[in-house]
Amino acid sequence: MDSEDxxxxxxxxxxxxxxxxxxxxxxxxxxxxxxxxxxxxxxxxFMEEVDEEYVSRQQQSYTVLKEEDIQQRQExxxxxxSTVLSISRVDASILLRQYNWSVSRVxxxxxxxxxxVRKSVGLLDKPVFQFSNAKELTCGICFEPYTRDKVxxxxxxHPFCCTCWKGYISATVNDGPGCLMLRCPDPSCRAAVGQDxxxxxASDDDKEKYTRYLRRSYVEDNRKGCLRYHLKHEPxxxxxxxxxxxxxxxxxxxxxxxxxxxxxxxxxxGTFDVSCLCSHSFCWNxxxxxxxxxxxxxxxxxxxxxxxxxENMNWILANSKPxxxxxxxxxxxxxxxxxxxxxxxxxxxxxxxxGAWSDHGERTGGFYACNRYESAKQQGDYDxxxxxxxxxxxxxxxxxxxxxxxxxxxxxxxxxxxxxxxMQTVHLEKLSDxxxxxxxxxxxxxxxxxxxxxxxxxxxxTYAYGYYLPEHEHAKRQFFEYLQGEAESGLERLHQxxxxxxxxxxxxxxxxxxxxxxxxxxxxxxxxxKNYFENLVRALxxxxxxxxxxxxxxxxxxxxxxxxxxxxxxxxxxxxxSSGSHDAGR
Amino acid sequence: xxxxxLPRRIIKETQRLLSEPAPGISxxxxxxxxxxxxxxxxxxxxxxxxxxxxxxxxxLPEEYPMAAPKVRFLTKIYHPNIDKLGxxxxxILKDKWSPALQIRTVLLSIQALLSAPNPDDPxxxxxxxxxxxxxAEAVETAKEWxxxxxxxx
Numbered sequence: 001m002d003s004e005d006x007x008x009x010x011x012x013x014x015x016x017x018x019x020x021x022x023x024x025x026x027x028x029x030x031x032x033x034x035x036x037x038x039x040x041x042x043x044x045x046f047m048e049e050v051d052e053e054y055v056s057r058q059q060q061s062y063t064v065l066k067e068e069d070i071q072q073r074q075e076x077x078x079x080x081x082s083t084v085l086s087i088s089r090v091d092a093s094i095l096l097r098q099y100n101w102s103v104s105r106v107x108x109x110x111x112x113x114x115x116x117v118r119k120s121v122g123l124l125d126k127p128v129f130q131f132s133n134a135k136e137l138t139c140g141i142c143f144e145p146y147t148r149d150k151v152x153x154x155x156x157x158h159p160f161c162c163t164c165w166k167g168y169i170s171a172t173v174n175d176g177p178g179c180l181m182l183r184c185p186d187p188s189c190r191a192a193v194g195q196d197x198x199x200x201x202a203s204d205d206d207k208e209k210y211t212r213y214l215r216r217s218y219v220e221d222n223r224k225g226c227l228r229y230h231l232k233h234e235p236x237x238x239x240x241x242x243x244x245x246x247x248x249x250x251x252x253x254x255x256x257x258x259x260x261x262x263x264x265x266x267x268x269x270g271t272f273d274v275s276c277l278c279s280h281s282f283c284w285n286x287x288x289x290x291x292x293x294x295x296x297x298x299x300x301x302x303x304x305x306x307x308x309x310x311e312n313m314n315w316i317l318a319n320s321k322p323x324x325x326x327x328x329x330x331x332x333x334x335x336x337x338x339x340x341x342x343x344x345x346x347x348x349x350x351x352x353x354x355g356a357w358s359d360h361g362e363r364t365g366g367f368y369a370c371n372r373y374e375s376a377k378q379q380g381d382y383d384x385x386x387x388x389x390x391x392x393x394x395x396x397x398x399x400x401x402x403x404x405x406x407x408x409x410x411x412x413x414x415x416x417x418x419x420x421x422x423m424q425t426v427h428l429e430k431l432s433d434x435x436x437x438x439x440x441x442x443x444x445x446x447x448x449x450x451x452x453x454x455x456x457x458x459x460x461x462t463y464a465y466g467y468y469l470p471e472h473e474h475a476k477r478q479f480f481e482y483l484q485g486e487a488e489s490g491l492e493r494l495h496q497x498x499x500x501x502x503x504x505x506x507x508x509x510x511x512x513x514x515x516x517x518x519x520x521x522x523x524x525x526x527x528x529x530k531n532y533f534e535n536l537v538r539a540l541x542x543x544x545x546x547x548x549x550x551x552x553x554x555x556x557x558x559x560x561x562x563x564x565x566x567x568x569x570x571x572x573x574x575x576x577x578s579s580g581s582h583d584a585g586r
Numbered sequence: 587x588x589x590x591x592l593p594r595r596i597i598k599e600t601q602r603l604l605s606e607p608a609p610g611i612s613x614x615x616x617x618x619x620x621x622x623x624x625x626x627x628x629x630x631x632x633x634x635x636x637x638x639x640x641x642x643x644x645x646l647p648e649e650y651p652m653a654a655p656k657v658r659f660l661t662k663i664y665h666p667n668i669d670k671l672g673x674x675x676x677x678i679l680k681d682k683w684s685p686a687l688q689i690r691t692v693l694l695s696i697q698a699l700l701s702a703p704n705p706d707d708p709x710x711x712x713x714x715x716x717x718x719x720x721x722a723e724a725v726e727t728a729k730e731w732x733x734x735x736x737x738x739x
Binding site: 140143144158160170187341 | 593594595598601622649651652653678681682684685687691707708722
């Protein structure tokens with residue numbers, strides 16, 4: 001740890017700056033799966049996999065970053081600033097932190113007004129405190145006299161003894177990420193204290209915390225995102241040509257518990273669904289689990305509603321408000337209405353109206369007692385919230401209906417995941433033996449299970465969708481329920497086939513003649529169900545727009561439900577035959 | 587008990603507070619707890635608190651000076667930044683605390699707060715409202731309270 005930190009700050013220029021733009025640190029998620037192939041076309045960055053199978057569901061416009069990738073990017077940024085501005089890496093890091101890790105903003109601000117930036121960030125170019133000629137200096141915290149070699153100071157020169165520095169740093173580091181903007185303890189001095197001092201004085205635990213905050217800040221405070229470019233090759237261009245493709249990228253942590261990866265997401269992609277290397281799929285926009293076809297707003301409403309710890313939720317609603325800037329819930333534990341969010345946000349706002357504090361005082365009409373709240377209340381803005389709460393209470397019954405179905409699809413999905421795992425680790429090998437079939441030819445079973453897992457997820461979210469579909473839109477509701485019902489029975493058929501019908505072959509001791517028929521049927525059901533669900537997702541994402549112009553149940557874009565859909569591209573042959581043998585059962 | 591292992595800094599601060607007190611301020615440690623101070627602040631001249639003697643208590647927590655001292659008015663006072671429990675809305679007692687500040691600087695800041703009430707950042711809403719709508723009347727009330735509760739009896 002120590003030696004690594006030393007390297008970090010040795011001021012040694014990192015190797016070629018251009019590295020930053022090469023494939024290695026920005027390998028797109030596809031790239032990770034087949035790194036070997038990547039070697040052939042090192043100079044290109046393929047943004048999109050031109051594979052029609054996948055394009056419809058996920059345009060992978062994101063990169064999964066491992067911890068070392070994040071660190072590498074952060075250090076590269078520090079190197080760039082340090083090289084361009086000719087300042088130390090520590091100072092470059094302080095500057096970047098202050099400007100939310102945007103290299104271009106640092107450059108712009110610095111070259112526009114270096115003195116102003118130095119002043120506001122606390123990067124002094126010479127000490128402001130002159131040591132007297134006395135042999136001993138008095139520590140400004142413990143008031144003890146020390147010889148010069150026993151005191152330390154930031155760039156400003158204010159002397160404090162090492163023990164007090166240690167106490168000061170430890171208190172600030174344990175107070176949260178505000179320690180990244182540490183200043184000299186002297187209240188009149190704004191000199192920044194950088195990571196070099198931390199590394200010299202903090203305990204190993206605190207050093208680690210500081211480094212973690214620094215890494216976290218790089219991912220979390222980089223909200224605005226930054227412009228990256230990728231060299232993109234197009235098939236119609238000569239083989240040695242490519243064009244530069246600019247994209248805004250933003251980074252967020254993978255929300256899965258214990259996962260340390262982050263996702264770098266390029267704006268403008270079709271969908272927000274991303275898949276982390278840890279196998280967690282989530283919506284990049286709201287960081288809840290992947291939830292197509294339902295939009296983020298609906299999901300957050302739904303999750304809030306479901307929150308098992310409803311007592312907890314009630315308490316948070318009653319006693320806290322989200323910071324209007326960073327959205328973290330804040331509990332008011334002091335008397336006055338002037339709130340200051342904890343660092344690094346530090347947003348100052350009014351507890352009553354949640355407006356910026358800078359808008360208060362004289363300008364709001366002369367009263368600190370926020371009249372903006374009063375007028376909002378008169379206009380009914382606040383009563384609206386209360387009315388909505390009341391309505392929610394009344395719809396408890398309706399809610400229970402949807403919740404039960406949502407939850408049972410959720411648990412069915414969990415079960416399917418477990419079954420899939422069991423299939424991959426145990427059954428497949430055995431089946432391959434008894435049926436005398438290579439495992440590679442049993443892939444269709446895994447595909448069926450993957451499809452079941454995905455469909456359960458979609459189906460689950462259609463219940464949240466249904467819950468929020470307005471009561472008065474009768475035609476839409478009717479159409480929606482029809483689509484949902486068909487989807488459900490189609491999926492039941494597939495699930496039944498993969499679960500029950502497969503069972504008999506697992507029990508067999510010798511190859512069975514019916515196995516080929518089973519293969520055709522299951523593959524057919526998988527393909528048909530997949531198609532159906534994709535259309536369902538599209539229709540729901542579209543807000544069932546077609547209902548407005550057509551009567552319910554006649555949407556052209558939706559293929560007919562599985563039972564009637566015969567012989568799709570040959571593979572679906574089995575599905576037609578199978579349709580008679582199973583009762584939809586619902 | 588709390589007096590054993592009293593940091594040198596606290597001893598020094600205490601000595602200095604006693605030997606060279608700041609004008610209009612006196613602070614002396616309690617006999618049985620050297621971290622607990624009885625404080626008196628004279629109402630600054632030209633303020634509605636002129637002529638009043640205000641008692642406060644000040645406590646140095648275990649983490650002092652890394653954490654701010656805890657200060658509270660014991661005498662009732664009519665001031666927009668001080669509530670009826672005597673709690674004080676002052677930045678250096680909260681997020682702007684620095685270990686290089688001292689008991690003396692804290693008390694001087696409180697004294698300055700008496701000279702310059704800040705109704706834009708209120709702790710006591712009613713008083714602040716009063717201050718902003720009718721300052722003359724609020725000042726009268728503050729004088730009245732000073733006479734009633736802080737007349738040095």
